[in-house]
Amino acid sequence: MHRVPSLFQPSAELVRRGATLALLGYPLENSSVSYGDWQSRELTVIGSLAYNHEDFVGAMQAIAAGRIDVASLHSGTFGLSSLKDILEELDSGRSEHVKVLIDPKREDRT
Known part of the structure; x- marks a missing residue:
């Protein structure tokens, strides 16, 4: 970008x-x-630059009601232990990922 x-x-x-x-x-x-x-x-x-509060609340309600398939909105899920590595990979321009989700509860295998 x-x-x-x-x-x-x-x-x-x-x-x-x-x-x-x-x-x-x-x-x-x-x-x-x-x-x-x-x-x-x-x-x-x-x-x-961003969204307003009503946009955020509406999006969260749609996700909670199952009206949005959030799994299709990102190309990978990683734990906090992988954050540095995945950010470097994304910045390299050679990643297969487009958008990733960082799940702080996820245990990545190293």
């Missing part, structure tokens, strides 16, 4: 005139965009 800021302008070019462009997450680098392009195409740009 080191190049995420470079996607701002190309993302804006993919949406129709008058569309809303949502910028999610928090890039760690500065970005350049064509303000004239965004203005002439009358784009609405909104940013979101």
